[in-house]
Amino acid sequence: MISMTKVASVVALGAALIGTAYADDVKIGVAGPLTGPLASQGKDVENGARLAVEQVNAAGIKIKGVPLHLTIDSEDDMADPKSAVTVAQKLVDAGVVGVVGHLTSGTSVPASKIYSDAGIPQISPSATNPVLTRQGFATTFRVIGDDAYVGRVVAQYLTKTAGYKRIAIIDDRSAYGQGLADIVAAELKKDGATVVDRQYVTPNTIDFRSVLTAVKGSEPQAIFYGGVDAQAGPMRKQMAGLSMKVALFGSSIETDNFIKLAGPPSEGTISAQAGQPLDTMPGGKKFVEQFKKFGPVILYAPYAYDAVWAFVHAMQLANSTSPKDFLPAMKKISFEGVTGTIAFDEKGDLRSSSVTLYQVKNGHYVPIQTTRL
Numbered sequence: 001m002i003s004m005t006k007v008a009s010v011v012a013l014g015a016a017l018i019g020t021a022y023a024d025d026v027k028i029g030v031a032g033p034l035t036g037p038l039a040s041q042g043k044d045v046e047n048g049a050r051l052a053v054e055q056v057n058a059a060g061i062k063i064k065g066v067p068l069h070l071t072i073d074s075e076d077d078m079a080d081p082k083s084a085v086t087v088a089q090k091l092v093d094a095g096v097v098g099v100v101g102h103l104t105s106g107t108s109v110p111a112s113k114i115y116s117d118a119g120i121p122q123i124s125p126s127a128t129n130p131v132l133t134r135q136g137f138a139t140t141f142r143v144i145g146d147d148a149y150v151g152r153v154v155a156q157y158l159t160k161t162a163g164y165k166r167i168a169i170i171d172d173r174s175a176y177g178q179g180l181a182d183i184v185a186a187e188l189k190k191d192g193a194t195v196v197d198r199q200y201v202t203p204n205t206i207d208f209r210s211v212l213t214a215v216k217g218s219e220p221q222a223i224f225y226g227g228v229d230a231q232a233g234p235m236r237k238q239m240a241g242l243s244m245k246v247a248l249f250g251s252s253i254e255t256d257n258f259i260k261l262a263g264p265p266s267e268g269t270i271s272a273q274a275g276q277p278l279d280t281m282p283g284g285k286k287f288v289e290q291f292k293k294f295g296p297v298i299l300y301a302p303y304a305y306d307a308v309w310a311f312v313h314a315m316q317l318a319n320s321t322s323p324k325d326f327l328p329a330m331k332k333i334s335f336e337g338v339t340g341t342i343a344f345d346e347k348g349d350l351r352s353s354s355v356t357l358y359q360v361k362n363g364h365y366v367p368i369q370t371t372r373l
Contacts, residue, residue, distance in 0.1 A: 026070050026321045028053065028308060029091035031084065031101030031111065034076035037230035040257065040298050042103050045125055046074050047294040048301030049100045052308035055290075061312065063321055068312070077102055079203075081110045081175075088114035096120065097323050098311040100304050105129035106175035112140045120323050121330055123310055125303030126252075128274055129179040133347040141330060141344055143303045143310065143337070145274035145353030147176075149373050150251055151183030153355040154224065154272045157369070158249065159191040164221040168197040170211060170235075171226030177203075180251055181226035196220050203227070208235045212242055222247040229253040232269075233261025240265035254358040254365040255298065269360045270368075275339055276354045277367040278302065283338035306337035313342075 030049045032042035053070045061068045073094050077084040084107035091099055092114060099115060099122045102108040108127035115122040116137040124132065124142040128150060133140055158164045167188055171181035178200075185195050197218040199211045212235070215223060223239075223246055225232050232253040239248065247268060254271040262269070278284045278297060287302050294301075311326070313333040318326035334343035343351045354372045358365040 026068065026315075027073050027094065027096045028070055028311065029094070029096035029099035029101070030072055030074040030304070031077050031087050031091060031099055031107075032103035033079040034074070036078050038079045038103060038228060040255075041126075041300060042076070042079075044298035044301045045100065045103060045304040046072075047291070048125070048304030049074075049308050051291055051294070051301070052305040056308065056312055061316065063315055064319055068315070068321070070308070070312075077107050077111075079104050079107060081106050084108070084111040085114060087111070092118040092120060097321055097326075098123070100125060100307045102127065103300070104174070104176050105132060105179060108132050109135075109175055112137055115139050119327065121311065121314075121327050123307040125307050126300045127176070128252075129175050130183075131175070131179070133349050137348075139327065141307075141310070141348035143306050143339065143342060143350065144300075145355060145373065146349060147180040147183050147251075147274075149353065149355050150272050150274055151180055152187050153357065153371050154184050154249060154251065155187030155191055155193070157270070157272075157357060158222060158224070159188065159193045161369075162222070162247070164247075165193050166196045166219065166221045167193055168199070168215045168218055168220035168223045169195055169226070170199045170201060170208075170215065170223060172203045172205070172228070172231060173200050174203050174227070177226035177228075179226075181224065184224050184226070201227070201231070203231070205231060206234055208238050209242065212239055212244060216242060216244055220246055222249060224249045225253075226251070229255045229258040230261070233258045233266070236262035236265050236269060252299065259360060259363060259365070264363075266360045267363070271358045271365065273299075273356050273358065274353060275303070276356050276370050277358075280367075280370070281339050282336055287338045302338040306339050306342050309335070309337060310342050 034042045075087040077087045088111035105127040108124045116139045128147045130146045171177040251272045259266045314326040314329040317329040357369040359368045
């Protein structure tokens with residue numbers, strides 16, 4: 001017969017274990033496109049966050065003496081602004097304490113108001129429109145440089161390095177594409193170049209021939225496209241079909257998907273990206289090895305990984321997993337992440353960042369220049 005003392009001990013132990021599991025269950029939201037043209041990049045972000053969560057849970061980090069255990073609630077915003085708002089509210093209602101996302105500027109900006117109203121910190125690993133962190137929200141952060149820097153570097157390369165004086169600009173009218181194109185246009189004018197044509201498409205355009213024909217008539221030396229790889233690839237291929245022997249520049253299109261869609265005409269294309277090449281990031285090589293179980297890094301996995309750890313560092317500093325406690329600590333943290341030093345300024349931007357230019361050479365993107373800012 002089991003003694004009453006042993007029964008009491010077992011009950012007490014069970015209660016303690018149950019209480020601990022409940023107290024340690026801290027939910028992190030991940031929001032981005034898991035379907036559609038940008039699904040590979042959205043999944044890349046999700047997997048970067050998952051790797052960080054696995055490592056945090058294995059690290060034995062304690063908050064108020066209790067081991068920290070994170071879980072992920074991942075939601076598909078389909079890269080659609082309206083869906084992003086719905087997803088943001090869903091994550092808030094689910095009780096997440098922080099959100100890694102969204103992928104695009106067009107989704108991050110409208111979703112940020114939902115997180116601000118709820119007092120939940122949001123860290124985008126990829127949204128670069130300057131507006132995101134200039135709305136006055138204390139909850140909005142990003143672990144990547146913004147387009148003010150990217151646009152400046154692109155314009156300087158076009159005018160000072162390549163020596164181009166006549167540039168045409170096409171964008172997809174999205175918050176990201178048009179926002180960056182506007183910055184590039186302004187910076188080109190500052191550098192003495194002429195924007196010979198400005199054309200617009202939509203995020204769903206697949207036939208660029210009429211727009212390209214109009215641009216061709218303005219005789220540009222180069223074209224800058226503000227939009228994503230899923231459209232830049234077909235556009236580059238159609239440029240070749242129209243015998244347009246001009247350089248194509250873009251941003252965040254340095255993917256295998258772009259090269260696959262553009263085919264051989266992709267050769268020579270230049271893409272700007274906030275951040276530095278993966279193999280030169282402080283923790284880049286180690287990250288690639290750890291990330292192998294998810295496949296190759298697409299673009300933003302390291303930034304999503306650092307975003308999760310930013311939440312954890314703030315929790316440690318505040319000794320709390322409650323957003324109302326650790327949110328003020330977000331702007332006090334400073335640590336060496338995979339991508340570099342993670343430390344935020346008053347707006348929620350990184351205190352220092354960099355921009356890298358990549359060029360397609362022999363069928364692969366290779367870094368050609370990194371500018372530290």
